Amino acid sequence: MSILDYFLFLAVLSIWGILVVNVVLTIAGYVNYLQKVRRPEPQLPVKVPFVSIMVPAHNEGIVIVKTLQSLLNFDYPKDRYEIIIINDNSAELLREVQSLYPHRNLKVINTDKTNGGKGKSNALNIGLKQARGSLISIYDADNTPQRTALRYLVAELMSDQRLAAVIGKFRTRNKNASILTRFINIETLSFQWMAQAGREKLFKLCTIPGTNYVIRRDILEKIGGWDVKALAEDTEISFRVYRMGYRIRFQPLAVTWEQEPQTLDVWFHQRTRWVKGNIYVILKNARLLFTKTGRPIRFDLLYFLSIYFLLMTSLILSDSMFVLSVAGIAHSDLVGFSNILWLMAIITFVISTFVTITTEKGEMTIANLMIR
Known part of the structure; x- marks a missing residue:
């Protein structure tokens, strides 16, 4: 074998290794799904905790009204939650909503040149300072949560003191808008039941998705709020929660619909x-x-390292070898074997992804099968 053959072999081996991990997560996620659908709905405690719902909004005037109406329509006790909008340039429409619901606990924080324009983490930290709740819930400005979402999240969280946060499920609101949104719809379903639910089942790990979740305020304050340097503030804060010894749980009954690109x-x-x-x-x-400190997040660190570094490097190397071989610039005795493995990998990925969409009513369609 030439040195090129060794590189190609390592690339294919890495791709298949990551694929096998995802297949295992798919199976575990599906088992998790079967177990969760058989469980009784979580119930709120007698003493219902007060929740501060925070919504960071940057130039979200078009969608924010629909989001607020959904938040105001929660079936959670009306006097036990408040809504805080951290607003940047959506004031007129927000004032309109406030005039429609003057009796509700709806607060708008308008940022300025001094404290605004510094990202989602900064906006959430601003909102946290004025929040009154013992629990904090986060929704993006383009979300339309179902009426029961907050109740399910809080009920699940209050059922176990070891839980720092509970995350819900997000669906694609505009899934039929384009071929891209149809792909995104299947991707989000696969992520939640293949990655989230699988990791929860095998490793007691879930990653906060950035929207449709509830977290204990005292834990937020212990870890110093959100990291203002982090663009992926959800993943970053998840890691810190696990390092403190707490857990995060996935509750698929809590659903929000979000606008996708x-x-x-x-x-x-x-x-x-x-x-x-x-x-x-x-x-x-x-x-x-x-x-020892990183033990609770070790699998996720290895998983993310594999996805963002090993997989990308292997894909680039494998594809480059294929192009060079076709062009006659380089020759590898493994190209034919590699192509067979690639075809098998694609078939395996399609099957595992299609299995995950069986968890959702109405998604087992010919159109979705053709997309896969």
Whole structure:
């Protein structure tokens, strides 16, 4: 074997290794799904905790009204939650909503040049200072949560003192808008039941998704709030929660519908921000990988390292070898074997992803099968 063959073999081995991990997570996630659908609905305690719902909004005037109406329509006791909008340039529409619901606990914090324009983490820290609740819930400004979402989140959280946070499920509100949103719809379903639920089942690990979750205020204050340097503030704060010895649980009954990018340009900028944010979190915590302190997050660190570094490097190397071989510039005895493994990998990925969409009513369609 030539040195190129060795590199190609390592690349294919890495890709298959990560694929096998995802298949295992899919199976575990599906088992988790079967167990959760058989459990009784969580019930609120007799003494219902007060919740501060925080919504960071930056130029969200078009969608914020619909979001607020959904938040105001929760079936959670009306006198036991408040809504705090950390607002940047959406004031007129927000004032309109406040005039429609003057009797409700609706507060708008308008940022300025001094404290505004510094990202989501900064906005959440601003809101936390004025929040009154013992529990904090976060929703993005483009979300339409179901009426029961907050009640399920809080009930689940209050059922176990070891829980620092409970996360819900998010669905694609505009899934039929374009072929891109149809892909995103399947992707989000796969992520939640393949990655989130699988990791929860095997390793008691869940990552806060940035919206539709509730977290204990005292724990937030212990860890100093959100990291203002983190673009992926959800992943970053999840790691700190686990390092404190607490847990995060996935409650799929708590559902929110969110607006997803409908154009490739918006989608690309969103995913680029996510990648940058997660790489920051990886580098910030990499030193903990083989320490006792980092033991609770070790699997996630290895998983994210594999996805963002090993997988990307292997894909680039494998594809480059294929192109060079076709062009006659380089030759590898493993190219044919590699292509067969690639085909098997694609088939395995499609099957495992399709299995995950069986967890949602109405998603087992011919259209979704054709997309996969």
